[in-house]
Amino acid sequence: MKNDTGISAARPSAGSGDGNAARRNSNRPKYSRFTQQELPACKPILTPQWVISVFTLIGVIFIPIGVVALLASNDVVEIVDRYEIACVPPNMTHDKIGYIQNPSISKTCTRKLKVPKDMDKPIYVYYQLDNFYQNHRRYVKSRNDQQLRDASKANETSGCDPEKTTADGMPIVPCGLIAWSLFNDTYSFNRGNGEAMIVNKKDISWKSDRDHKFGSDVYPKNFQNGALIGGGKLDPKIRLSEQEDLIVWMRTAALPTFRKLYGRIDVDLKENDIITVALENNYNTYSFGGKKKLVLSTTTWLGGRNSFLGIAYLSVGGLCFFLSTAFTVVSLVKPRTIGDPSYLSWNRNPASQ
């Protein structure tokens, strides 16, 4: 700001002459605790007691949390099966891309999974992709949320490059790379005894997305008609708000290795049960060396299996205990009176002579 303007209103006219005493007296700054910078205030000082208790308190809180989190994580039973290599027929392993691009080759593949521990329902079925940059800048931007919500905005395809329109200029609904690359492997499960396990694919997406983000009057149009097929097709008769696989897919993952919910199995599984998975290996991750995994997992109040938080809390808590002890020890070895003026540098120096 210009120097001469900012304060001019407050600038007093000093040295004013005689007369007009009232004005001059009004010159006196009005007293208030605020203007004199004397507001009541709390002045925290890190005394040893404070430091030690803070460290101890953190330790006391963190370690139990760490233990609980670790236990919760260990309660989770997780079956992970990587299948994208095993599902390539042995004669095609040299040309995986050719295999996946050839529609005449059957993509069906059977996997057998052994349940390591009892699993209580609901059992969540995820697919996990590795090395798939759903957070790539080209990719995340390539969507149009207005089009998804509103049937009248079907022509609104800005930002959807390069999956904007069909070759003859018709708008694609849903447009954009994200929708275009919809994951389309499918799984069906059988118990060892041949009993089919139903995968519940309802309510796998966020309710908020279904209600507000994907319109109930919007239907897929011109979708996946281009020269290059990116992934799954959509039934043009089903409204977008019910295309839950698409809704899940379009909530783009934060990291290049991610899971997405495929469905739920509402059956309890026993230890050593064998599950047969019949899967359609449609999705092309061979072109960029991505991995595909099928994950069956139970869940706890803390989510899936991840011991990191437990370990983190235990280590932070432990560190705090250590620091609190260290501070205690050092302050016993080298004590100092708080607020002793002899520690002021100018009081210290003469004494040293």
Place this chain on the structure above:
Amino acid sequence: MATERPLLDLSPRPPNPAADILKPIPSSRSSRRSRGSRGSLDRITFAPPPTVIRYGSRAESDRANASQKDIPDEDARLVRINDPTGTNEHFEFSGNSIRTAKYSILTFLPRNLFEQFHRVAYIYFLVIAILNQLPQLAVFGRGASILPLAFVLFVTAIKDAYEDYRRHRSDLIENNRTAQVLTAGDFRPKGWKDIRVGEIIKVQSNETLPCDIVLLSTSDPTGVAYVQTINLDGESNLKTRYAKQETLFRTPEKQGLTGLIRCENPNRNIYGFYANMEIDGKRVSLGPSNIILRGCELKNTSWAVGVAVYAGRETKVMLNSSGSPSKRSRLETHMNRETFLLSALLIVLCTLVAVFTGVWLAIHKSELELAQFFRKKNYSNHKGDNYNYYGIGMEVFIRFLMAVIVFQIMIPISLYISMELVRLGQAYFMIQDSNLYDETSHSRFQCRALNINEDLGQIKYVFSDKTGTLTENKMEFQCASISGIDYSNGKASVPDDRGVYSVIVGDQYWRPKMVVKTDPELLKLLRNRRNTEEGRSASNFFFALSACNTIVPLVVDTPDPAQKLIDYQGESPDEQALVYAAAAYGFVLIERTSGHIIIDVLGDRQRFDILGLHEFDSERKRMSVIVGFPDKTVKIFVKGADSSMFGVMEKNLNANIIQATESHLKTYSSVGLRTLVIGMREMNRMEFEEWHSSYEKASTALFGRGSLLKAVAANIESNLSILGASGIEDKLQQGVPEAIESLRQAGIKVWVLTGDKQETAISIGYSCKLLTGEMIQIIINSNSKESCKKSLEEALATTTKLASMPPAAETTATGLGAGRTLALIIDGKSLLYILETELEGELFKVATSCHVVLCCRVAPLQKAGIVALIKKRTDDMTLAIGDGANDVSMIQMADVGIGISGQEGRQAVMASDFAMGQFRFLVPLLFVHGHWNYQRMAYMILYNFYRNSIFVFVLFWYVLYTAFSLTTAITEWSSVLYSVIYTALPTIVIGILDKDLSRKTLLKYPQLYGSGQREERYNLKLFILTMMDSIWQSLAIFFIPYLAYRHSTVDGSSIGDLWTLAVVIMVNIHLGMDVFRWNWVTHVSIWGCIVATFICVIIIDVLPILPGFWAIFHVMATWVFWFCLVAILVAGMIPRFTMKAFSEFFFPSDIQVARELEKFGNINENRVSEVAMSTFSNNQQQSIL
């Protein structure tokens, strides 16, 4: 003193022509009869109005050496008197309407934008925003990228518009005021805005001048007009201006008046005016005493008529209304170094991203076409060309620019704006501080420069003027030496009403406004033994005091109708003191007109003619008046500095008296009094006539008038008999010794630079405790370069000898190590040989090893030279404080210039960065506000670096997991709002309000000021530590959620919201941990900001058109989110907290100990070393009194 300020500075006084003294002079009785009002006094001036000749002016004597040259026509402005049409015919002189407003409605937008973009910060914003508009680089959406710049521009524009609106309004009021302007043979009211150059204007008493006018005539028959220039330079005393005799008796409304004024082009020098006037074929020269400037008020003169020469924006007051000086603070200079480092870091990060991009693209080259997330080719138009892909080289380049856009916040541009706001706030509190309010002058502290607040906390050298700064510049007559007898017992008598001399006028008492203590012996002498030799010289002495000056007495009403006060108005405080003293001894100056004075001599009112007056000039250092007495004798009275006076004394006649006076003078000046010597001589008829003719010749000379007049004066001022000498005390300002002691304890070196004599300077040095008896004085007082060199070498030897002694003396903070401290006293003549020669280095060495430096008899430019000496050779911050025009160069030279708004006008204040009423305010200003400002600003800069870089690092870590494609999980709106809403307010509030220590503690332990001098709060080490801390915290913020959410279903928006909240809470808690004082404002701003961030994130997430819709609610509903948040905050803060706890407890800084003392009381109070006051200096002071 005389060298530096015009002690007896006089405006010319018109002498009556010689003929007058031969005419009968009205008796004092007749004048007494008609006394009562000023008007009646004027009436009694004898019959034909005297033809008044006006001579000389200050400007002319300043120009004495140059002969008076003509103004060349091309440099001149020609003003035809009373012919505005003709005047303005060929020249486009500006009209009198003023425009302080900068904009009109049409020009506001372009001009305001243009001015705003003068700031580098905005250019940076703009370049980034423009880069972002290129489709290939579009990192942020259009709105998000322009918003911050638009916001800042908008806010500033609103502020500017409001200020401009106020200016428009005041312009309108000003322009619509009316003045009496001569139109069609009569003075008629006319709006100010319509006044044109060349018009004749009539101003009544107490009216404000609408433009700069050359006086033509006034109500006073001698053409005097009194003006108050308070609006112009703040001086409240009356100044005299004169109309030229050639125009004095013209009445333009009846006879008309034509003439041509040739004056210099408009300039901003309010003390200079140079012109001549052609009237009736005669050429008359005009000087600054003939012009009245816009903004002045006419006083004590019922009317004045003048011709407008400068109008509107060309008036001197308008030309002078420019902005304040602009300096850059030390902290900001250092900050720029770190900003440079940060730019380097930014470039490193961007280069890393670009290089990684290149590598990644090269490795995955073959996969790009089919990978669903990349899709290199565009198939929608059958051509199959590349979609938004330009080859690796180009991609790398684009990625680099995009990285610059994404990481732009690394350069804390918002910091510059926050700093301006913080300084504004700090300035507000400095202005509002009642401890910096001066009761006597009713002046508040003023912040004129807004960008060096924090420099006040780092001062190492204080250069102080003496008169008016250390002293009050309220002169008080103390003692006199009359005919070799010393009368200095004035102190002994207690003044009461009986002692106050008053004049009885009719049924009224007139009493001098100021009471002067009198010496009873001298009073007795004057009352009872007037006819003795002693009595005669005493009464001559006091007559000289009341006559030989330019003081104008004003009679002021008091609540008591029977009593009136005589207020002596004049430009020189010394003269005022002398006139008050003369009044106290019974010589009351009652009236002064240009031709005569009326003095009540011990109850007998008499009228004396002033026949001639030789003004003061810095070469002669004296002034004189030639007085015609009622008994038709003519006497010349001279007063001046001792050095110049003894040369013109008749030595043979009164050698004894001269000797005695000289020794008295020495005593006076050794106790710090300002001395003047007074002499007189009776002139015989022949002598007078000879003088008169040469005086007249000189004063009518067209060329070299000033030097001719000077020669006339020098000729007549000779062979004087000595009357005596006066001693005037310039009282120390309140609290000066204590202030200097505190400054010294704080490790600030106080140098006093004064124009006074060496003896006076040293004695003032003692009385203000600058010098103590234990100090070894090195006095350098040389007349040649060789002797200078020699004394410097000797001094250097002394200092090295002392330095080789045990270091105790050097380091004790009190500086009173017995006998081992040095004081350097050097005079201006020696400095002449030293400054800007090779001896400078030696002087610097000597001066810096001395604890006190006292420079006496220094010229204004030398003062600046000394400041420059220190500035050139050290990095230490300098502060100059002064009150007079002679301090201006020093004030401007120093890093911080402080003006004392005192008795000597406003020039020092105008040139200063800060202005205040008293020297002692320096202590709270530096120790309290300076310390706070420095501490706050230093912390704020570091914090802003930290705050911005932590955000950039969080973004950067994520970029490593997005195939280096610069995606941000944090929404673009949060990125934009981060430094605007999420984190802006607390740092500004803390920067304005936080205090590490209370005022009391800071004043009690001046040594705490050292933290700023040692740059403890802001240095490269702290910067590096802060940056490391920010890297650690960013790692905690990024990787705790990363590891916790690895292999999970988390979407980018949810984890982005977690990162956003974590960063904001982290930086606010970090700030909170460093806050010294939590008052309600701090609480509101810190917690409020966190809450505001939550609200903003929620608002962003309830907009269905954004991809992150509802993410925050989903993620907040999980335990992992909260566990992550807590773990981030704790893990992030642990290193800082541990460092802080350990260092504060085991290696406490002075400030830390003082904080503890403040909080936990003074358990060990008695161990605080109190400063031993030097008993010697106390004794010294008593001997003065």
